[in-house]
Amino acid sequence: METTDLSVEQVAAETGFGAATTLRHHFRNRLGLSPAAYRQRFGVATAALGPAAA
Numbered sequence: 001m002e003t004t005d006l007s008v009e010q011v012a013a014e015t016g017f018g019a020a021t022t023l024r025h026h027f028r029n030r031l032g033l034s035p036a037a038y039r040q041r042f043g044v045a046t047a048a049l050g051p052a053a054a
Contacts, residue, residue, distance in 0.1 A: 001027075001035050002042040008035050 001011060012023035027035050 001038050003044060011035070 009020040017023040
């Protein structure tokens with residue numbers, strides 16, 4: 001999720017979850033974050049800004 005700009009729907013399809021709802025459910029259960037929150041925290045734009053941005 002942090003290295004792609006594919007939609008959650010596209011990531012779900014490409015990773016075998018089938019539906020974005022299923023991916024979101026498992027993502028939140030496993031990581032405690034939604035995919036959007038994960039991208040916001042660990043995405044490429046944040047990483048490029050360095051530790052001060054996080």
